[in-house]
Amino acid sequence: MxxxxxxxxxxxxxxxxxxxxxxxxxxxxxxxxxxxxxxxxxxxxxxxxxxxxxxxxxxxxxxxxxxxxxxxxxxxxxxxxxxxxxxWPVFPEVEAELSTLRAAGWNLALLTNCDRDLIAETLRRLPVRFDAVVTAEDARAYKPANAHFELFKRSYEPAAWVHAAQSYFHDMVPAHRLGIRRVWINRQGEQAPDPTIIQRVLPDLHGLLTAVQNL
CATH class of the missing domain: 1.10.150 (DNA polymerase; domain 1)
Structure with a gap:
């Protein structure tokens, strides 16, 4: 998958x-x-x-x-x-861009530094269904530790896997460390401390399907 x-x-x-x-x-x-x-x-x-x-x-x-x-x-x-x-509000492009990914055959998952009870409340507001959720409570660690990514890999054995996230520190660094393909959603226009770990960068989710497919 x-x-x-x-x-x-x-x-x-x-x-x-x-x-x-x-x-x-x-x-x-x-x-x-x-x-x-x-x-x-x-x-x-x-x-x-x-x-x-x-x-x-x-x-x-x-x-x-x-x-x-x-x-x-x-x-x-x-x-x-x-x-x-x-x-807390959902970014306005989330529904369209994630729906486009799903229509193209990609499964969607959350790897979140949140608890199960809190993310359950947030999932009620997210406009697209997720196929899997890994929380800090499940992983027993907080990103940038590897635990979320390792638990997801063991549980779902992805045939192809791209991680998309805003946080360079919490997400891009461990994804790079583990060899996971990645898209940096750089909403704040930050400078990457080490630009060599960034494979694709977008200012928001617009165009995410193209970025994912190009990886």
Whole structure:
């Protein structure tokens, strides 16, 4: 079977919008600062405690972001990201581009640094059916560890496999390490620390079928 695997948040769901607007609920006007601080802290929390459930990773990362930015956080406010994540918006091109992949005979899967309960809520909002989902809870690790990719390979034995994701750090690096073909969905216009690991790059999902077929 032919598979395209995706990261979910940042690639299909607008992660930055979700964190920024959620942070604004508890600290009005501070969302942009807290978003950037959060993104600095989350990888550290995941690396320090890979067994921690993702809702608790988000809470601890938000606590650290607020402490760094000197934003007061009430004790129960740290749960705001887990509470709002089911409502974070899906990027507008997702339905058409993923439907095109499916029509061309590709199976679709998610490899996500999320828990089963949280991704189940998000799947209700995604407009295209996925054939498989591998969570951090299943893999017992967080990307950029190899565990998601290895579990997917053992479980589905893909005959052809392309991974498409927004995060260079969480997704492109391990996919390259494991020899998986890959498309970087570079929504933020970032510079790759090592451009040699990037095989294809798109600014969003438009044209993904062509990129996948060319690999």
């Amino acid at each position: 032919r598979w395209v695997t995706f990261d979910c948040f940042g690639t299909l769901v607008d992660w930055r919008h979700g964190i920024l607007t959620s942070a604004d609920l508890i600290a009005p006007g501070q969302g942009p600062r807290l978003l950037e601080a959060y993104n600095r802290h989350e990888p550290d929390v995941q690396a320090e405690t890979p067994e921690l459930r993702y809702r608790h990773v988000m809470a601890e990362s938000l606590r650290r972001a607020c402490a760094e930015e000197k934003v007061e956080l009430q004790a129960d406010d740290a749960s705001v990201l887990a509470a709002t994540i089911p409502y």
